[in-house]
Amino acid sequence: MKKYIMNVKSLFLLLSAATVVSCSDEFLNRPPEDTLTVDNYFSSDAQVAASTNGLYNRTWFNFHNKAFFAIGEIGSGNGFSYSSDVASLKTLTISSTDPELINAWRGLWATVAQSNNIINNLATGVSPAVSQGAIDTAIGEAKFMRGLAYFYIVRLWGPVPIMENNLEYVNTPLIPTNPESDIYEFIERNFESAIELLPEKVRGSNYSSNARVSKGSAKAFLAKVHLYQQEYTEARQLAEEVINSGEFKLYGGPELPGKTFGDLFLTVNNNNEESIAAMQWVASGSYGTASNANTQFAYSPYINMATYGGVFAPSQDLIGAFEPGDIRRKETVMLPGDVYPNITTADGPGLVVPADIDAQGSGAGIKKYVVGKTSDLAGPADSWGMMENNTYFMRYAELLLIHAEAVLAGAGSTSDGAALNSYNMVRERAGLDPVASFTFEDLFHERRVELAFEGDYWYDLGRIPQSMAIAIITAQDRGDATNSVFVTPPSGDFLRLPYPATDLAQNPLLNQDPVPYNFD
């Protein structure tokens, strides 16, 4: 009987023990154990500063990976490909289910969503230990990136919704679009706010400290945004502020004579003095933090040792676009016999382009953003063959051309000294003779050869009179080296992309008339 009582005792002991374990609130309260939450993150300057790192990298990955170049280069006629994932851009028949269209859309909205998160979270709850300066800089960077993402979005799709807090739309996913003019207004406000919040900077030879955007970066982009709206006075003023600040320098220009145009694209020169803003790639253990340009552009795995890629080639039209003596030709397009001592291949340092180079049947290959296989100059690659060479959002050379164009201000031609100074700096760096005057067509051509394969020409074509864009595209040979192909652009606003079908299904208001945005 004693034993029996003992057992009953232990029974209740066990019961109560189990009840204590399971009843305590602790048992059912399990915050994340391998990450932090928004509520407990922003507690030091260093944490706030790191919160914008992803806005230079991951959020751009989807857009940059292929669509950035497929649209910017193949669509514009600089590039050429038979690869069926990007070929719709060659014939200007991009459908709403096009995979690269969807990637571009997702990536750009990722930057908007994450920028909004930072802006809203920093505005509401930050530990008192965080300095106002750190908050301002982070919000400034987020506004810069939000403005930049919307700048791409509006140029690619036109009217879209302006969203300043994505969480507000979770339960009301039917969001009307806002007119383009409101979106441009929104972009300007973002860059203006960034100019106020971001620190001043001078881009020195310590490249790693040049990586983040500054007041000057925001001004440069605001100048470009004004230029797109033909607001030449504002564009010129901002461009001149940037030029006069001395923040940026032309690589191989008068202030940095030891460098060359080609050096701009070596991984070791990431964040050089000419870089106004750039995506900051790194080869890490996870997919999606490095640049795919080297694998997509190199004409053969012989160069990059990648197991896939080689999607892009230069178009016949671009190959013939360079003036004789333009050093940018060799740094943009590879032709048989070209020598690249800085590119390491499967056979070791130095590439002599073979006579049978024939990427996509083009008889040539792309050079810009091709760094070769891993080397001291090219840096490491990740497991997917992606590398760390940064992608420019804007270089100082473009700002000089923006300045020249803003001075030209829509006139037929100009011989204004300020305009010529900027314009000729770019030409002379390219090994070409200075000119005494230039027309808009000259400048437009200069932009194309300077910025080819940097993902910009499509947008340039989209901001000129449509008749001019049609004339340019109709005249382009969009075939390979042996078969010329000419494409007549479709009627209508053919440089506008369709909204992705999946999002249109979620939000049919995308196809309705825009409604004005309430900026309050």
Add this chain to the structure above:
Amino acid sequence: MGITLHYFTKWLGRGNTVLYLLLFCSIGALQAQTTVTGVVADNNGMGIPGVNVTIKGTTTGVATDTDGKYTITAPDSATLIFSYIGFNSQEVAVDGKELINITLDENVQTMDEIVVIGYGTQRRQDINSSISSISSEDIEDLPQVSIDQMLQGKASGVVVTNNSGQPGSSTSIRIRGIGSISGTNEPLYVIDGVPISGDSQNKATSGRPIAGGDFSSQGNNSVSPLAMINPSDIASIDILKDASATAIYGSRGANGVIIITTKTGRRGTGKLSYETSISFQEQSRLLDAMDLQQYARQQNALAAAFGMEPRAEFAQPHLLGSGTNWQKEIFQTGILKNHQLSFSGGGENVNYYLSGSYTDQLGTVIGSGFKRYTFRSNIDAKVRDWLKVGSFVTAGITNEEITLNSQQNGIISTSLLQAPDMAVRNLDGSYAGSPENNQAIAYINPVALALTKSNELVRKNFLGNVYTEITPIKGLTYRFELGANTEFSENDEFTPTYQWGEFGNELADLNKRRQNWYSWNIKNLITYRNTFGNHDVTLLVGQEANESVWDGLLATAQGFLSNDVPAIGLSDVAGRTVTDYRGSQALSSYFGRVIYNFADRYSLTASIRADGSSKFSPEGKNQWGYFPAVSGSWNLSNEAFMAGTKKYVDNIRFKAGYGEVGNQQIANNQYSANLAFFDSGLGLGPLGANIANPNVKWESQKQSNFGLDFTLMDGRFAATIEYYNKQSEDFLVVQPLADMITGGFQWEGGLAAPYVNLGVVQNKGIDITLNYNTDPNKAFSWNSTLVFSKFKNEVTELNDQLTLQRSVNTNDYTTVTATNTVVGMPIGMFYGYESLGTIKTQEQLDNAPLTDLGTTDPIPSLLGDIEYVDQNGDGFITEADRTFIGNPHPDFTYGFTNNFRYKGIDLSIFIQGSYGNDILNLTRRSGTLNAFPYTNQLSEAAGYWTPDNSNSDIPRPVNNLGHANLLISDRYVEDGSYLRIQNITVGYSLPTDIISRVKLTKLRIYAGVQNLYTFTKYEGYDPEVGSFNQDALLTGVDNGRYPSPRTITMGLNVEF
């Protein structure tokens, strides 16, 4: 004499018992005694060890030995009783006989009698809810490595499909339809009291795979959570199907519960048994891909169509050979070997079962294989009359070679697309690369990759449960159970350096994943059972707590000094990265149940459970959920007025039940706004990981069940017919938000959309089980079971602002929308365009609608393009013209099991099938794209439309993957109905008198063939497609699935 007797009894009545006993014994002693010997055998003539042989009216008895022999001394007038669990007892008068041989009949009725229900057992005839039971005999001889695969076609209402033929891969089990859209639809398994989730995706726990990188191998590569259990150890499987049965499991019961009980020892002489089998497995079907001549002609034709230079080496196709047949290169004959040794037995107070097994499977696709070692020890002991203790412990170690099976470099689909002009090996024996081309379009040599790259997964699983059961007073038991389950998994994925043609890998890569996971489970159960006259009452009160903890480490290294030793220490320091993940979840529960039975005629069961879950916000009101159930039955046959009908129809029972259960299987911390950390050129930084939903709560499911059981012909024919109506409400679903709001997937830098509770899905269905037995005592016996399951799934409510379209990544590196889910339709319907074949005539062309898929101008079709139906009649083919083009859900599924027995020979035939389901054959789509050069296609792709072949319905080739011809349409939807001869096995048991000479009690040899033939119209490898990684919205999408092989098996069972 009469008076004497009268006094004698009176005297006895005074309590002189001792004397009475003495007298009785002395009388006994005076009687003539006989020593009786004999053999007790079963219907097969095999001796049964451990049979109790007792003298009627006494406690005197003996047990038979290993051969079934016994010797007992009994009075001439005595009657011997032969009894053994699972057999009908027999009584034989001694009458001076010295040899009494007995054949005991198996009592099927008795075997089935006890059914395991949640937290208890019940007699089959008392069960008010819907429970299917499967015994070990039902699944023996099936050469499958994992139990879930063996359930196919064995129970009504349970639809089992193998998601992949990869050894050890996961299975989709759907009990009574599909109730959850985002969460898992897999049932809860309770193995010897230890709960295990059927979700192979770890959706609700770590969210990470246990094999491969987190994001790089997102193929259909999930592994079965049950692969480490040795099927031979299983005694019975009870499947709780309706909510009135599963409500006692509350928040874990929504997808049904499968209770697995392993074998225990039986009282009697120890038994040693050895089972072995060997199986040969082969792909029964290859697809008709182009050979080199066909390929060369096709390449020339495509070059002409795309405006490219034709390839010089293909100028004379007829001079070429047949090239490489990549399908033949990647398939091999698989071999499955099984050995299992078990010891069981028991004494007065202790029973034991010990077993060990070894399984070795070589997959039918090169580079795949599976090995398993298991050990089990089940012991239960009676310490005192009122105290029982026991333990179930098993250890399973599996070692898998996982082949390339991801979405875009899956070895099966790659083998179809790899050009036949590429050799497997060069003349020097090294692997060949693809011939150089100027577009860098090539698929890596799949044989080389599969055999060079290694992806090994080792899982060490330990599962055990110990219990103490105390019976302080009659009818009252207190049971304490402590169960635990832990798994350590090690995955090493190594890609060495190689150079195959121009494709090379300069830096070797190593991914090492180490994950450990454990869960513990405490149960306190108090059961009280008593009978008062005709009233039988069972009460249960219980408490349970469960915690799961996981922790994983993922290290990568790049650049090795040698390909031979893939150790991180030999890698380039700069190429090393490491990351980890960890988390835990907890569930706290209280429950109670009452079972009331009146005179075996009326029965009522009611239960309730309260669950608190860590999945939901501790601050809100949704952390606790309550799950009630009630069910009842009426046994009509036991009513007095039915006595007359018993000889025609018996055991008529009507059952009805209603229950509410829940589902909480979502990822952790959906209620809080979490951060995800990413690397960048600026260093590590956080991005928002998700959109929080603090109000997320339980998915709830309400199910009604109505059933009828009856037997005919003296119980030989038995039928169970059940109807159910299952309604899933507030189902947990990832809110399908536009990319505009989320910015894409979380790993791409977007915000993961929140889990929300929305909508209603209804499943209505009928389950029928029919069983027929001939007289098992005849020399020839036949047992046949037909199970039939039919359900209709329909979404009845959905937030109308949301679209549940699901896309898949195809082999051509694009993502296509494959299914859509809307109100009024079943979930996961195939979604696309309705096609009318190619445009063959000018007249047709003139009338064909223009294609307007967002391009600036609508695009007119050309001759040879596919014409689609303009559903909304607006004159254009737009996104709005997509419609439902196929239903992945079958009209019904069935299984037909037949066992024949003639003396020592047994034969079983198992047929299983599915009718009325469609399959979206994306493998066929990628095999007929004709969209880019340097890629092989199916032979049928050559028959595309040309002006000279204008009857073809295969469209003209266009060098654009986005072209309307390649849209997902009914062109790729095929009838997936099939009837499969799943298993035929013939066995022969040697007669006892022969084998008893070598001290054996059983020796059976058998041979069988599985997956012998499939009757189907489906043109892919295998109509049994399953769900892509168990995703209910991607059911029936064939995207290069690893097909199930045909298997020939030979085996041997020996018992001592």
